[in-house]
Amino acid sequence: MSLYETADKIKSMEIRGAGRIARYAAQALKEHGNGLKPSDLNTFQREMEKASEVLLKTRPTAVSLPNAVNIVMREVRAAGTIEDAKEKLTKTADSFIEDSINSVSKIAEFGSRHIKDGDTILTHCNSEAALACIIKAHEDGKEIEVFATEVRPRNQGLITIKTLNDAGIKTSFIVDSAARYYMKRVNLAITGADAITVNGAVVNKIGTSQIALCAKESRTPLIVAAETYKFAPKTVSGDLIDIEERPSSEVLDDSILKDLKNVRVRNPAFDVTPAAYIDLIITEKGAIPPEMAYTIIKEYLGWKIEEFS
Structure with a gap:
């Protein structure tokens, strides 16, 4: 599912619930980022910021969404190379999703x-x-x-x-x-x-x-x-x-x-x-x-x- 499809489903409430919204957002950012083929790090970071904005505009009240995006994007913003950015993006998104699921059981x-x-x-x-x-x-x-x-x-x-x-x-x-x-x-x-x-x-x-x-x-x-x-x-x-x-x-x-x-x-x-x-x-x-x-x-x-x- 593309980032834009995810955004549409969050907005229409096909994907609902603050926790699920956060997990889907993290997954969408990861898949979108890994599908990009930018020429340099700055271009990659700009494209990821644009992707973040698409998600952030879907449900203004669900704070889990900007928190999930902030947690994932913090590492992308701090990366030194494209390879580093993609690696950190994948690792942070996967960790967030796992922690989110484990949080419910705790x-x-x-x-x-x-x-x-x-x-x-x-x-x-x-x-x-x-x-x-x-x-x-x-x-x-x-x-x-x-x-x-x-x-x-x-x-x-x-x-x-x-x-x-x-x-x-x-x-x-x-x-x-x-x-x-x-x-x-x-x-x-x-x-x-x-x-x-x-x-x-x-x-x-x-x-x-x-x-x-x-x-x-x-x-x-x-x-x-x-x-x-x-x-x-x-x-x-x-x-x-x-x-x-x-x-x-x-x-x-x-x-x-x-x-x-x-x-x-x-x-x-x-x-x-x-x-x-x-x-x-x-x-x-x-x-x-x-x-x-x-x-x-x-x-x-x-x-x-x-x-x-």
Whole structure:
């Protein structure tokens, strides 16, 4: 699959999920770079920067994407020869993909420890990391039950309930607006994240902040499961994460909308949950309170202060 095909599939959400987007981006950069036959290093680096921009424009909210691109491209930018650049590109991309896959299993180990035998869990959207925690708890012999939301308008909840069903976990499928109604029966809420800011706020699928508010009101703990490359370095300098707004056709068919001249469909794909509503963030490095988000950016993502400027 070419870099441009990958970009199109990320943009159309055929490739979805922050972790998968990051892995596909790293793979696309590697294959694109190895297919180039430039005359000199500067030309190769320029072509790789152009390829990076193509990927970066696809999904503005998924911070895993620029983090993956930055991790892979840092080595390309520092290379001394074309051969060195291609070798480092391949090695770094492969290492990132492997680490990304291994991160989920590590998160599952840590996350399972925070799930008790007999717990009823609510989850929202289709988070690979959040589901891994739930499935690992089930595999550890804990009797658990899950409430999974439908996740309008793209209905990612259908993927979630299939995954839980195949794992043999008792699951109730509910409409998004029923989260408050069932929260009194829930012991723990677990979501994923598309981005985590320096102050510990979490950007995730639209509806997450409402669930977090319900959980806070009900004194139900909320855990966020996320790989370290979902933390947003540029929020250190005050940058706000761009919230993607999807096409209106995802909500209403264009044939219906054309007769509603005074109606505009708004379709934000994500919302922001304040750190105050989050009890714990589970990463592959361990569990941290939201206020420690900066340590992940500084110590594990390797961003230097001048890169925030």
